[in-house]
Amino acid sequence: xxxxxxRIATFNVNSIKARLPAxxxxxxxxxxxxxxxxxxxxxxxNFPAGEIRDAGYGCLWRGQSRWNGVAxxxxxxxxxxxxxQLPGDPSDDHSRYIEAEVGGLVVGCLxxxxxxxxPGPKWEFKLKWFRRLQNHARTLLKSGAxxxxxxxxxxxxxxxxxxxxxxxxTDALFRPEVREAYARLVDQGWTDALREMHPxxxxxxxxxxxxxxxxxxxxxxxxxxxxxPDLAPRLVAAGVDREVxxxxxxxxxxxxxxxxx
Numbered sequence: 001x002x003x004x005x006x007r008i009a010t011f012n013v014n015s016i017k018a019r020l021p022a023x024x025x026x027x028x029x030x031x032x033x034x035x036x037x038x039x040x041x042x043x044x045x046n047f048p049a050g051e052i053r054d055a056g057y058g059c060l061w062r063g064q065s066r067w068n069g070v071a072x073x074x075x076x077x078x079x080x081x082x083x084x085q086l087p088g089d090p091s092d093d094h095s096r097y098i099e100a101e102v103g104g105l106v107v108g109c110l111x112x113x114x115x116x117x118x119p120g121p122k123w124e125f126k127l128k129w130f131r132r133l134q135n136h137a138r139t140l141l142k143s144g145a146x147x148x149x150x151x152x153x154x155x156x157x158x159x160x161x162x163x164x165x166x167x168x169x170t171d172a173l174f175r176p177e178v179r180e181a182y183a184r185l186v187d188q189g190w191t192d193a194l195r196e197m198h199p200x201x202x203x204x205x206x207x208x209x210x211x212x213x214x215x216x217x218x219x220x221x222x223x224x225x226x227x228x229p230d231l232a233p234r235l236v237a238a239g240v241d242r243e244v245x246x247x248x249x250x251x252x253x254x255x256x257x258x259x260x261x
Contacts, residue, residue: 036109040069064095088132115172
């Protein structure tokens with residue numbers, strides 16, 4: 001990666017304790033400037049901040065026992081906290097959103113609810129959370145600050161983002177309502193970095209552990225990086241480090257990234 005590029009990545013680690021060696025190896029190999037992590041699955045006090053900082057990264061995190069949990073890492077820098085909850089519902093105690101400033105860049109790291117089974121309470125919570133995200137994203141755009149929203153959105157935006165669209169029509173990750181919600185979010189003025197750089201390609205970020213899906217490349221694209229309008233012209237590359245998914249004891253997600261000039 002060129003020294004003149006800034007790499008921003010998102011990685012659902014599916015338990016940072018279980019994947020810490022894999023995470024540290026990937027950080028050393030690729031040296032992204034900013035990393036958003038999801039599904040930490042550790043309490044606040046058990047986050048491995050020491051190991052992360054020893055790897056050269058400042059960190060800001062919000063843990064939660066057994067599930068959820070989000071973090072922002074910054075190479076050679078300390079993320080400056082802006083918020084650690086998505087506005088709009090004071091009763092929401094899920095650790096699903098954290099926002100920081102890193103070197104003049106606003107970074108929102110998110111882990112959108114899965115929503116299954118749908119219909120049902122979890123599905124309604126997902127749609128409500130999506131509406132809150134849309135509202136906050138609009139506020140971020142109005143601020144004029146260069147912003148990235150990165151994370152596991154738990155939505156495949158189009159048929160191109162799922163290996164067998166016909167099998168997913170009733171799933172909460174692919175129902176029309178959630179795809180429309182994602183489209184409305186992007187239509188505010190955000191650029192989907194991976195799709196912008198790979199139009200028309202089948203490119204995945206997640207492969208379930210079951211039924212040999214990684215070997216069969218039966219994947220989903222559910223991890224996204226959305227860029228505000230002032231950042232979009234600086235987009236020069238985007239990709240998925242799928243080799244990380246092929247390693248020993250991997251997360252079911254692969255790191256997804258974009259490079260800005």
